[in-house]
């Protein structure tokens with residue numbers, strides 16, 4: 524089978540021909556119909572994250588072994604099951620939950636495999652969906668999608684469940700207050716859909732790119748603010764109607780974090796998702812003075828993914844725009860994403 528692999532961090536992916544994986548035990552095999560290309564794939568490709576102050580988080584030191592097939596947003600047809608894998612139907616379409624843990628530690632037993640210290644994420648530690656087939660350790664990680672389009676469902680596995688889990692961290696505040704969403708790309712688009720499905724009041728979207736601001740307004744944002752404006756925090760507060768009680772930072776840069784913090788109301792909540800990199804510009808005394816709640820949110824758990832797929836199957840989340848590309852254009856897709864040229868989501872369709 525064809526697969527696109529990282530052989531060296533920072534180098535173009537290599538198209539390899541490898542045997543179709545065999546399944547044993549509880550393993551199952553998915554014929555990939557769609558593999559979303561995610562921003563975190565860019566970090567994986569680079570081999571790490573910028574921690575600011577000259578430090579870097581190295582994925583090699585975190586157990587990422589090469590060669591690796593990326594792709595953690597995968598949907599397709601179930602074509603083979605191991606002898607101990609039950610409860611799934613060959614020939615049916617599934618979305619793959621990729622944030623797999625050891626299954627034994629406290630986090631895993633509590634249902635938070637995404638927090639497991641011995642994670643075996645698909646497309647990060649295990650070979651992922653930039654390939655014709657992907658092997659999944661257990662059928663519990665397969666979510667039936669019925670006759671939904673795999674290309675439109677695939678992004679739910681990362682950008683979808685990430686925004687879903689992040690928005691849930693605001694609790695019932697979203698019904699009363701607009702959410703300031705910093706970053707209007709794929710996650711921002713997804714956010715608008717999910718916020719509506721959860722009964723949220725709406726979103727004020729901040730982005731540097733006028734095309735993304737237009738897309739946000741077209742998708743129902745209450746307002747769209749130019750992140751490059753010199754008085755951006757004031758513009759955001761004007762759009763919200765005062766300091767913001769809910770801010771979701773999908774970028775994670777010093778600028779976006781500064782904006783999120785500056786616009787935050789006393790007792791407000793800043794949820795941080797983006798992994799752009801750098802260090803925070805906040806004054807420490809302002810954290811207690813604002814009684815700020817600052818939460819990090821990392822993807823989402825299996826239960827949240829089930830809830831989200833249920834919303835999609837009920838038609839309560841409209842598909843976000845996707846750009847379909849053949850598998851052999853994996854490198855082009857990554858470069859387009861890096862250069863900010865993708866509206867919605869790039870999805871590889873082998």
Ligand SMILES: [Zn+2]
Nearest residue numbers: 625628631639
């Ligand atoms: Zn675990």
Ligand SMILES: [Zn+2]
Nearest residue numbers: 561563681682
């Ligand atoms: Zn991702």
